[in-house]
Amino acid sequence: MKQRDASTIRPWHPYLVLLVxxxxxxxxxxxxxxxxxxxTMVFFMMVLAMVxxxxxxxxxxxxxxxxxxxxIYALSVMDAYLWARVRWQQARYV
Structure with missing residues (x-):
């Protein structure tokens, strides 16, 4: 069976990643x-919430x-959407 690496996997749609x-x-x-x-995001979210x-x-x-x-929750949502958008655009033009 052929092994798939990260560059061959089709990225998720950015809006779906944002919703999740x-x-x-x-x-x-x-x-x-x-x-x-x-x-890491979840860990720091919990730690800073407790603090x-x-x-x-x-x-x-x-x-x-x-x-x-x-x-940290807001940062993680923005981070997930941003990188999903970048990966989506890279997949479109490659």
Whole structure:
């Protein structure tokens, strides 16, 4: 059987990767064939969410209590879409 490497696999559509990244954090990077990057994003999302939760005062909203995790979540969604878009465009013109 012929082995397929990363350059021969057809990339996922960027909008599908965006939707998956919004619903399941870190999985967008897995679809982009960078699972270690996805695990790193999820790890830092959890760590920063716990840190901001511990340091936030009792009168802070839920968004404020988990602001660090939400920030990394937003970065991971944008990162997954950006790299999916780059891979999609490269596949179109190669």
């Amino acid at each position: 990244a919004i619903i399941l954090p870190g999985v967008g990077q897995v679809l982009n064939q960078t699972p270690l990057r996805g695990l 901001t939760f511990q340091f936030a005062g009792p009168d802070v909203s839920v968004i404020g209590q988990f602001a660090g995790g939400i920030f």
